[in-house]
Amino acid sequence: MADTPEAVRKSIRTYLFVGAVLFVGTVLTVLVATVPALDIGHHGFDVWDAILGLAIASTKAALVAFIFMHLNHEKKAVYWIFGSGLIFVIALFALFALAKYDPIFDNFFYDPTGTAVKPMAL
Amino acid sequence: MxxxxxxxxxxxxxxxxxxxxxxxxxxxxxxxxxxxxxxxxxxxxxxxxxxxxxxxxxxxxxxxxxxxxxxxxxxxxxxxxxxxxxxxxxxxxxxxxxxxxxxxxxxxxxxxxxxxxxQGVRLKDYTVIEGHLGYEKENGKPVLNHHGKKIEENQILIETSGLTYNTVRFHKPWIEEALTQAKHRGSKIFLSADVSAVTKPGQPAETIAKAGDELSVALLERVKTAHLAARAHNGKLRTSALRQEWKEAKAANPGKRDWQISSGVNIDTAALAPQLLTEIPSVAFKVDPPSRFDFKPRDIKHGETQSRLRDDTSVEGKLLDSPMVFHYVDAIDFRHLAMRAVKKGVDPIVAIENSWLIKNDQAAREAWEWNKLQTARLEKELLEQYGVDEKTGKPKREPTAKERYRIGWKELVAKADGVNRDQQKVTIKEEFMGPDYQGREGKHTFPHLSVPRNEIRFASKFTxxxxxxxxxxxxxxxxxxxxxxxxxxxxxxxxxxxxxxxxxxxxxxxxxxxxxxxxxxxxxxxxxxxxxxxxxx
Amino acid sequence: MSAHSNDHHDDHHHNPGFLSKYVFSTDHKMIGIQYGITALLFLAFGFYLMMVMRWSIAYPHQPLPEWMSWIFTDNWKARWLQDGKVTGETYNMFGAMHGTIMVFLGIVPLGFGAFGNYVTPLQIGAPDMAFPRLNMMSYWIYLAGGLVMCASFFMESGAAKSGWTNYSPLAGFADGQIVNQWLAGQTQWLIGLVLLITSSLLGSVNFITTIINLRARGLTWMRMPFFVWAMLVTGFLLLLAFPPLEAAGIMQLMDRVVHSSFFMPSGLFTKSEGLADLSGGGSPLLFQHLFWFLGHPEVYVLLLPAFACVAEIIPVHTRKPLWGYKSMVYSVLVLGFLSFIVWAHHMYMTGMGPAVSTFFQTTTVLISVPSVVIITAMLISLWGGSIRFTPPMMWACAFIPMFGIGGLTGLPLAFNLADLHLHDTYYVIGHFHYVVAPGILFGFFAGILHWYPKITGRFMSPFLNQLHFWPSLICMNIIFFPMLLQGMAGFHRRWYNGGDAYLSKAADSTNVFGNTVAQYIDMNILMSMGAWTLAVAQIPFIINLFTSWKFGRKVTSDNPWNATTLEWATPTPPGHGNFEFEPAVYRGPYEYSRPDHAEDFIPQWEEPKRTDSSAPTKPSH
Structure with a gap:
């Protein structure tokens, strides 16, 4: 466990490594967003940029949470507490999206005729 | 423990x-x-x-x-x-x-x-212009407001001849500001007629302020005190009178519901009048000689001859030309206009070229033409690089709406430097703080623009x-x-x-x-x- | 961060001064009492606002009588009453503040703040809350929030007028004529709300930490009294549901003060402002979503403490274990979870799509299952018990059917077809008032009577309680039952004159059944009379609350009800640090009338005899 001095000493290299990964991740996000040659989808911002950007951000966030915040070896109660927050925040996002784009009314999710105006489109 | x-x-x-x-x-x-x-x-x-x-x-x-x-x-x-x-x-x-x-x-x-x-402004036709406003100047020196700050050239200007204040709701800092402006223009704001009121029941009216008294917060406070006292007194009398009326009405109409008799239950105003005090809901001041007053756009609902401030002050006088003057325009954005054009089924390019800005401003027109050439160049490049999608027959990659319809400060810099988009030279400081207006003034990078008030839909700082x-x-x-x-x-x-x-x-x-x-x-x-x-x- | 609790080593030796003992106390019991008294005062004020509103509804053309309006100055009355009559604006102000005060300043602090604070640490055998200073801070921030909100009554703008839900864009514009927005009632409401949210966040962090970490030796999760479970779930609801409202509150504050457009759609036009000088592009629905994300869990924040009180009282006064303790615990957990995903049933009329409406309709109907499990378990607990109609038990028994009516009348509202008709009518008002007033408040009265002997060492007077109980029970039904009828006839909940304006057009205003306003409007007078009588009925309670403190019958032991839970193991009243021995728990919370035991109760803290066959395992952490 990270609470004894020996364990703390051992994990210092991990912390440094994670810090470096975070720096690299940040540079990567910016490059992906700003260099046209690295575009995956269309030219300019599109849904792929959003997915890629958020994926990198989530990875970074996970590293911070698991290594810096010691979630890789925490007590059960902490997982329950933080997990409950995460579950409801996901519910918040999901239901907001559902309320905004109803699959029965809106063709955001299901668009057989291909005529719907996508919200992101100009 | x-x-x-x-x-x-x-x-x-x-x-x-x-x-x-x-x-x-x-x-x-x-x-x-x-x-x-x-x-x-x-x-x-x-x-x-x-x-x-x-x-x-x-x-x-x-x-x-x-x-x-x-x-x-x-x-x-x-x-x-x-x-x-x-x-x-x-x-x-x-x-x-x-x-x-x-x-x-x-x-x-x-x-x-x-x-x-x-500063940003959205015009009536949804053209968006960004930039820096100029300051009001007289004889080359900036004019200061009552806080001692420079006044931006984005004011509602009114040739004011009269100001009528709401006695309860007047906003003190605005009175200070009015006095400062009047002093600056050499005008006086004073009472046009005596303010007299009955302040004790049954007594003759007494004068609270005389015609010719100059506007001051103290004067308004004095009137406010008299007004509030009168309002409270009258309200009390009217309430008890109405109670009495209801008592009598109930006795006269036994078994009837309130709503069946309510139309007949009214206060006998004439009988009550001698005991009432005078309420003074507003006080009218004259501005002599009539002179130009500046008001912040958000504070005022302006009209041709009569305007109203948010604190219910009525401003009499002719509305003057009140343009919003950009000292430096650093971005012109047609995206919103284009979006609305597409919704209406109009070709965005046609809509943009018929916009007020393109029709009325030479610099904007030049920038737009330059930008069109840049977009065409980019379109060609993308086509050469990525080719055409075989299914749809359209190019795989196309310039974005931002590249097509927005002329940002870096584009303006590129145009002034005579290079293509993205080849302009921008210092690190500019990346942080935005364009160096003064430093680039020599090349006329950022045009000057005056936007008439009635073209403005919405304006705000980047807040x-x-x-x-x-x-x-x-x-x-x-x-x-x-x-x-x-x-x-x-x-x-x-x-x-x-x-x-x-x-x-x-x-x-x-x-x-x-x-x-x-x-x-x-x-x-x-x-x-x-x-x-x-x-x- | 963590409190400096090591500064208090010498508490047993010195007597703290008046200020630190009664005002800036860090003792959870004193803070509980502070919460309780403050909340009762706010409840009384909220009740008063309602009495004025009921006057306006019953007698819209008559001036407010002297006995109702004397507390205001002539100047205030001249501003807000028209010849003494309540105006629509004033009615809106009172309505908005009635809701706000009752929910945020009255019931929640009474249930969670007062009962939770006083009882929870005692029941788990803790010396105090985990963070005593934080606890004190919660109370003071709550008080500040409440006072900020109420102070706005005396401002030029008056208090908030846009309903307790504070919907934008209405709430974004209200008081727009005030130049300094920080001094507008509507803005003050938001500031007060942010303070209240901060207070309950601190409170809930404290509660949950206390329950998780400060349980006595041997008090395992399934030996915790139901009360503690309910408080734990309430804590989580407050912790996780309030922040989105705080976000909404901050955004609305931005809308008001710096004129952003979070909740302001494009092209908004109002009579007073003309075309709004705003960027637009925002969404009023966003506010409703964020508000009801709190709003619905908030209902259970109100309700669970009342459940908690009643669930504690029933076993004690029937001398019988709580029926289905485990099912109740699981139900309350499921209830807590589901309450987060039902919120949009408040928004069926906003034009949400059918899929999302169906989702929320389904979860809403689902959530009635755990609440019915709890209420049924309470009902069955009465079966075969030797019921003692002690004062607290009377209220607890009244709670069950009253809450039952409240809960069942909610079902039609859960279905979005039925809701199309009932939305925003008096039916809704009747429904949730049945839940809150005769339901939750009755539960709290029961709780006050039940724990009063522990707090003061004296019983409250049963006679005065009878005088309080019966008129209250009758008046509550007189007030709220006609609301259900009026609501089904189509009476809108926001008519300040009780439908009077529709009388002149009676023929045009028939509802689907051919009934007109005139047929229902006299109920207004009946309901208002009921409301004012209810006010009178509270006087015996107030007298009882204060006189019994000094003159009530003294308790003869520390455990006057012969109860089993740990709070009765403390001295009466409990001193600082609560327990005189180190409490340990040996069994479940409701061991009543065991056939193998001579007495009809076995306290949780009683050490088992060696011969006791039910001897549980050795208590440990």
């Missing part, structure tokens, strides 16, 4: 109290920022204007990200040093962390400040008011900034006042630093999401 498990963890949960508490707090913080980010999603998906994607300068955000990540690493090291018993190293790492927080906030402040001084993107950007980053400050204060407390505790109870101090560190990591975690979402998407 001693609370258990403050320092040592409880056996079955394995946690000390404050660690549970901080995780609970973080869970609620997740919900708080979750609320904001879900609002962001909701607003962005539902926006009825082109979302200003990738609109912020990336460099300050990127540097701030580095700073915050760095501080996250150092705070872990500070905690580790405590665990290993190195007070000296703890101080160094914690010092770096707190310094990082301070630098972060300074950069944030610079970013905010640039925005707060940047939360400008659009929902800036609203959510400022709210989230502002709240994040408050978290940074709060966290830094706690960390600084352990840095500067932790020594004593380190000597008496190092374990406890380590716990507290761990808990504060958890909060600090969370602050970093929010930024990890905020940076790409607000700066890169």
């Amino acid at each position: 001693e609370i258990p498990f403050v320092v040592q963890p409880r056996k079955d949960t394995g946690l000390f109290n404050s660690k549970i508490a901080i995780w609970l707090f973080l869970a609620s913080e997740v919900m708080l920022f979750g609320g904001f980010f879900s609002a962001y999603v909701f607003l962005r998906l539902g926006a009825d204007y082109p979302w200003p994607e990738r609109t912020l300068p990336v460099l300050p955000g990127l540097i701030n990200t580095f700073i915050l990540i760095g501080s996250s690493v150092t705070v872990v090291f500070a905690w580790a040093s405590l665990k290993l018993g190195h007070w000296g190293r703890f101080k160094i790492f914690m010092g770096i962390t707190v310094a990082c927080a301070a630098i972060f906030m300074v950069f944030k402040g610079i970013e905010y400040n640039v925005k707060f001084h940047h 939360p008011a400008w659009n929902t993107y800036y609203a959510i950007y400022f709210t989230v980053t502002g709240l994040h900034g408050l978290h940074v400050i709060g966290g830094a204060l706690v960390l600084a407390y352990y840095l500067f006042f932790g020594r004593k505790m380190y000597e008496t109870n190092p374990e406890w101090l380590a716990n507290r630093v761990e808990v504060a560190g958890l909060f600090w990591h969370f602050v970093d975690l929010v930024w990890i999401f905020a940076f790409p979402i607000f700066y890169l998407m």
Whole structure:
């Protein structure tokens, strides 16, 4: 466990490594967003940029949470507490999206005729 | 009495109290920022204007990200040093962390400040113009308002001949401002007629203020006092009169419902009149000689001959030409116009070329033509590089709406420098602070523009008011900034006042630093999401 | 961060001064009492606002009588009353503040703040809350929030007028004529709300930490009294549901003060402002989503403490274990979870799509299952018990059917077809008032009577209680039952004159059944009379509350009800630090009338005899 001095000493290299990964991740996000040659989808911002950007951000966030915040070896109660927050925040996002784009009314999710105006489109 | 498990963890949960508490707090913080980010999603998906994607300068955000990540690493090291018993190293790492927080906030402040001084305007035809306003000048010197600040050339100008104040709601700073302006123009604001009122029941009216008395807060306060006293007195009398009427009406109509007799129950106004006091809801002042007064657009609903301030002051006088004058236009944005044109089924290019700006301003026209050429060049390049999609027959990659319809300051710089888009030379300082207007004045990079008042749909500085993107950007980053400050204060407390505790109870101090560190990591975690979402998407 | 609790080593030796004992106390019991008294005062004020509103509804053409309006100055009355009559604006102000005060300043602090604070640490055998100073801070921030909100009554703008839900864009514009927005009632409401949220966040962090970490030796999760479970779930609801509202509150504050457009759509036009000078592009629905994300869990924040009180009282006064303790615990957990995903049933009329409406309709109907499980378990607990109609038991027994009516009348509202007709009518008002007033408040009265002997060492007078109970029970039904009828006839909930304006057009205003306003409007007078009588009925309670403190019948033991839970193991009243021995728990919370035991109760803290066959395992952490 990270609470004894020996364990703390051992994990210092991990912390440094994670810090470096975070720096690299940040540079990567910016490059992906700003260099046209690295575009995956269309030219300019599109849904792929959003997915890629958020994926990198989530990875970074996970590293911070698991290594810096010691979630890789925490007590059960902490997982329950933080997990409950995460579950409801996901519910918040999901239901907001559902309320905004109803699959029965809106063709955001299901668009057989291909005529719907996508919200992101100009 | 001693609370258990403050320092040592409880056996079955394995946690000390404050660690549970901080995780609970973080869970609620997740919900708080979750609320904001879900609002962001909701607003962005539902926006009825082109979302200003990738609109912020990336460099300050990127540097701030580095700073915050760095501080996250150092705070872990500070905690580790405590665990290993190195007070000296703890101080160094914690010092770096707190310094990082301070630098972060300074950069944030610079970013905010640039925005707060940047003006945007949305015209009636949805053309958006951004830039810097000029200041009102007389004989080459700026005019100052009653706070001693320069006045921007974005005022409602009225040739004022009279001001009528609401006795209850008048706003004192605006009266100061009116007096300052009158003095500046050599006019006087004075009462046009005596203000007289019955202040004691049954007595003749007495004069509260005489015709010719000059406007002052004290005068208005005096009238207000008399008015409120009269209002209270009259209200009381009228209430008891109405009660009496109802009593009689009830006695005369037994068994009837209120609503069946209410139309016949009225106060006998004539009988009551001698006992009433005079209410003075408003006081009229004359401005002599009539002169030009400036009002901030948000404070006033202007009309041709009569306008009204937000505090219910009525302003009589002719509305003058009140243009909004850009000293430097640093961006012209047709995206919103184009979006509306597409919705209506109009070719956006035609719509843009028929817009007020293109028709009336030479510089804008030139910029637009230049931009069209640039877009065509880009279109060609993309076609050559990526080719055509075989299924649809359309080019695989096309210029974005932003590239087509927005002429930003870097484009204007490129045009003035005579190079293609993205080949302009911009200094690091400009990446941070926005364009160097004075330095680029020689090349006439940023045109001058005067926008007539009646062409304006909405105008604002780049504050939360400008659009929902800036609203959510400022709210989230502002709240994040408050978290940074709060966290830094706690960390600084352990840095500067932790020594004593380190000597008496190092374990406890380590716990507290761990808990504060958890909060600090969370602050970093929010930024990890905020940076790409607000700066890169 | 963590409190400096090691500063208090010498508490047993010195007597703290008046200020630190009664005002700036860090003792959870004193803070509980502070919460209780403050909340009762706010409840009384909220009740008063309602009495004025009921006057306006019953007698819209008559001036407010002297006995109702004397507390205001002539100047105030001249501003807000028209010849003494309540105006629509004033009615809106009172309505908005009635809701706000009752929910945020009255019931929540009474249930969670007062009962939770006083009883929870005692029941889990803790010396105090985990963070006593934080606890004190919660109370003071709550008080500051309440005072900020109420102070706005005396400002030029008046208090908030946009309903307790504070919907934008209405709430974004209200008081727009005030130049300094920080001094507008609507802005003050938001500031007050942010303070209240801060207070309950601190409170809930403290509660949950206390329950998780400070349980006595041997008090395992399934030995915790139901009360503690309910408080734990309430804590989580507050912790996780309030922040989105705080976000909404901050955004609305931005809308008001710096003129952003979070909740302001494009092209907004108002009579007073003309075309709004705003960027637009925001979404009023966003506010409703964020508000009801809190709003619905908030209902259970109100309700669970009342459940908690009643669930504690029934076993004690029937001398019988709580029926289905485990099912109740699981139900309350499921209830807590589901309450987060039902919110949009408040928004069926906003034009959400059918899929999302169906989702929320389904979860809403689902959530009635755990609440019915709880209420049924309470009902079955009465079966075969030797019921003692002690004062607290009377209220607890009244709680069950009253809450039952409230809960069942909610079902039609859960279905979005039925809701199309009932939305925003008096039916809704009747429904949730049945839940809150005769339901939750009755539960709290029961709780006050039940724990009063522990707090003061004296019983409250049963006679005065009878005088309080019966008129209250009758009046509550007189007030709220006609609301259900009026609501089904189509009476809108926001008519300040009780439908009077529709009388002149009676023929045009028939509802689907051919009934007109005139047929239902006299109920207004009946309901208002009921409301004023209810006010009178509270006087015996107030007298009882204060006189019994000094003159009530003294308790003869520390455990006057012969109860089993840990709070009765403390001295009466409990001193600072609560217990005189280190409490340990040996069994479940409701061991009543065991056939193998001579007495009809076995306290949780009683050490088992060696011969006791039910001897549980050795208590441990």
